Amino acid sequence: MAAVLAQGLRKTYGKKTALDGFDLEVAEGTVCGLLGPNGAGKTTAVRILTTLLRPDGGRAEVAGFDVAARPRLVRRSIGLVGQHAAVDEVLTGTQNLELFGRLYHLDARAARARAAELLDTFGLEHPGPVKEYSGGMRRRLDLAASMILSPPVLFLDEPTTGLDPRSRGEVWKAVRALVSTGTTVLLTTQYLEEADQLADRVSVIDTGRVVAEGTPGELKSKLGGDRLDVVVRDAARLSEAAGIVGRVAAAPAEVDQDTRHVSAPVVERVQALTEVLAAFSAADIEAEDIALRRPTLDEVFLSLTAA
Amino acid sequence: MTELTMDPPFTRLRWALADGWSVARRDLIHWIAQPMTIVFGVAFPVVIALAFGYLFGGAVDVPDGADYFAFLMPGMYGMTMLFGLGATMVAVTTDLSRGVTDRFRSMPMAPSAVLIGRAVADLLNSVLVLAGMLACGFAVGWRPASLGGALGAVGLLLWLRFALLWAGMYLGLVAKDPGAVTAIQTLEFPIGFLSNAFVAPGTMPGWLGAVSEWNPLSSTVAAARELFGNPGWGGDSWVAQHAVTMAIVWPLAITAVFFVLSVRLYQRLDR
Numbered sequence: 001m002a003a004v005l006a007q008g009l010r011k012t013y014g015k016k017t018a019l020d021g022f023d024l025e026v027a028e029g030t031v032c033g034l035l036g037p038n039g040a041g042k043t044t045a046v047r048i049l050t051t052l053l054r055p056d057g058g059r060a061e062v063a064g065f066d067v068a069a070r071p072r073l074v075r076r077s078i079g080l081v082g083q084h085a086a087v088d089e090v091l092t093g094t095q096n097l098e099l100f101g102r103l104y105h106l107d108a109r110a111a112r113a114r115a116a117e118l119l120d121t122f123g124l125e126h127p128g129p130v131k132e133y134s135g136g137m138r139r140r141l142d143l144a145a146s147m148i149l150s151p152p153v154l155f156l157d158e159p160t161t162g163l164d165p166r167s168r169g170e171v172w173k174a175v176r177a178l179v180s181t182g183t184t185v186l187l188t189t190q191y192l193e194e195a196d197q198l199a200d201r202v203s204v205i206d207t208g209r210v211v212a213e214g215t216p217g218e219l220k221s222k223l224g225g226d227r228l229d230v231v232v233r234d235a236a237r238l239s240e241a242a243g244i245v246g247r248v249a250a251a252p253a254e255v256d257q258d259t260r261h262v263s264a265p266v267v268e269r270v271q272a273l274t275e276v277l278a279a280f281s282a283a284d285i286e287a288e289d290i291a292l293r294r295p296t297l298d299e300v301f302l303s304l305t306a307a
Numbered sequence: 308m309t310e311l312t313m314d315p316p317f318t319r320l321r322w323a324l325a326d327g328w329s330v331a332r333r334d335l336i337h338w339i340a341q342p343m344t345i346v347f348g349v350a351f352p353v354v355i356a357l358a359f360g361y362l363f364g365g366a367v368d369v370p371d372g373a374d375y376f377a378f379l380m381p382g383m384y385g386m387t388m389l390f391g392l393g394a395t396m397v398a399v400t401t402d403l404s405r406g407v408t409d410r411f412r413s414m415p416m417a418p419s420a421v422l423i424g425r426a427v428a429d430l431l432n433s434v435l436v437l438a439g440m441l442a443c444g445f446a447v448g449w450r451p452a453s454l455g456g457a458l459g460a461v462g463l464l465l466w467l468r469f470a471l472l473w474a475g476m477y478l479g480l481v482a483k484d485p486g487a488v489t490a491i492q493t494l495e496f497p498i499g500f501l502s503n504a505f506v507a508p509g510t511m512p513g514w515l516g517a518v519s520e521w522n523p524l525s526s527t528v529a530a531a532r533e534l535f536g537n538p539g540w541g542g543d544s545w546v547a548q549h550a551v552t553m554a555i556v557w558p559l560a561i562t563a564v565f566f567v568l569s570v571r572l573y574q575r576l577d578r
């Protein structure tokens with residue numbers, strides 16, 4: 001049985017269509033990455049699946065319960081970490097978790113014990129109020145709050161947007177720990193790397209519908225994998241350089257005259273780099289910079305939506 | 308909406324109250340962590356009372372040659388209740404914009420607890436602030452005539468606050484954004500000036516005087532003056548003659564309207 005199932009979800013705000021036939025299926029115990037740019041409809045999808053928003057059309061099931069007909073049973077089965085950390089700034093971490101524990105109907109003693117346990121698990125033993133927390137700690141507290149009942153399905157809406165790399169790593173670690181306990185996770189992100197790091201399967205969403213779906217590996221090979229970037233010193237040799245890169249790469253190279261930049265997708269990364277370097281030195285073309293990098297989200301979308 | 312596991316009504320009510328108290332307790336922890344918010348909550352009306360009392364006290368003709376403070380303080384108690392309107396709106400919009408309301412709504416708690424908790428916390432806050440104001444009244448020489456009357460007056464003041472609570476919740480749910488609250492808060496003073504809190508409606512131009520007399524705040528303030536045994540402006544109109552009745556009826560009407568509106572709007576946050 002799918003832990004999360006969405007079929008043809010539609011939602012409009014006035015004239016603005018946020019979701020336009022959104023389909024998704026997340027198998028139990030897996031992590032699904034919902035990858036999309038600003039305004040793609042990620043938050044709208046999460047809000048519908050967590051009973052916060054009513055769809056205009058389509059249907060959805062979470063943990064086997066229809067979100068429209070059985071919202072209370074859905075709420076009992078989910079944890080939600082929204083796009084903005086929804087914890088109380090004035091309360092301490094303990095007080096926040098105890099409050100939510102009581103609202104999950106734990107008795108006072110159980111709520112206190114669970115709070116202590118979660119603060120320990122998430123490394124949050126700071127005695128002061130949450131407003132003294134770093135962005136990463138706040139996110140982890142948010143995560144802890146949604147895990148009080150260890151729900152079978154967890155929704156994370158852009159859990160690391162706005163965090164520095166170290167805090168991002170901390171949140172990833174926390175999410176991985178949850179996943180290892182068998183929790184099904186649906187996480188939205190704008191970062192390909194994040195989906196790559198955490199997700200078993202990725203759905204790419206653009207303007208309210210899923211435009212591509214697969215494992216991170218499948219999606220990447222569809223895109224031709226990584227990109228090779230070269231900055232050529234002499235602008236006069238730019239087209240020659242583009243020719244060399246294009247021969248080695250999986251597709252014709254893109255050229256930017258102003259920045260003397262040549263870029264192309266490559267499949268065998270290291271081999272491509274070596275070949276290009278060898279060909280450059282044979283042709284006596286001087287490179288100012290040469291690098292392998294992951295495709296940016298822009299490039300993912302360009303190639304997915306153009307196809 | 309039907310659920311497979313429908314709790315019996317009594318259990319649901321018990322959880323609504325228990326969850327409501329959990330939500331309200333969050334505010335109590337705020338007050339302990341930030342006592343200055345309560346201090347400012349009291350200081351603001353106190354400063355206004357002192358400013359009006361000492362600046363305009365000499366210029367206002369009070370019936371029976373009484374001290375202006377004896378007349379002003381019940382008006383200020385009423386104003387303090389009115390300021391609660393903005394306070395409730397700020398609390399509602401802050402939770403909405405920070406995602407706290409969404410977190411509550413995504414949890415299996417009683418949905419009504421969010422509103423019940425807000426009501427309980429704000430009412431308790433007003434009790435504290437009103438107590439501070441009463442102490443200030445004593446300090447400037449205001450005195451109630453009898454304890455029984457004073458309790459009745461305090462009851463009517465809090466009854467008005469209770470009504471404004473639902474109005475504040477509704478307006479907060481409509482505004483959604485804390486920035487929009489300021490606009491409404493600046494309206495609190497005109498509402499106060501268009502009442503009998505500071506001056507007699509009789510001294511205002513005819514139609515303004517009528518508006519002031521029918522202002523719900525005027526009924527509560529006039530009733531409080533009557534029950535406290537403080538001097539009032541009297542007035543011959545029906546509404547002025549039936550201040551205590553109207554101080555019960557007005558908040559009841561406001562509550563009836565805004566309770567229904569705010570509960571409906573809260574239930575429709577998923578639209």
Ligand SMILES: Nc1ncnc2c1ncn2[C@@H]1O[C@H](COP(=O)(O)OP(=O)(O)OP(=O)(O)O)[C@@H](O)[C@H]1O
Pocket residue numbers: 013016017018036037038039040041042043044045083190
């Ligand atoms: N309450 C609303 N009223 C009107 N339009 C809205 C509302 N919420 C979202 N939208 C619009 O719906 C579209 C989808 O929004 P949504 O928030 O779901 O996108 P998102 O993928 O979460 O974006 P982001 O990465 O910026 O969080 C956007 O164009 C947005 O402007």
Ligand SMILES: [Mg+2]
Pocket residue numbers: 042043044083157158
């Ligand atoms: Mg979003």
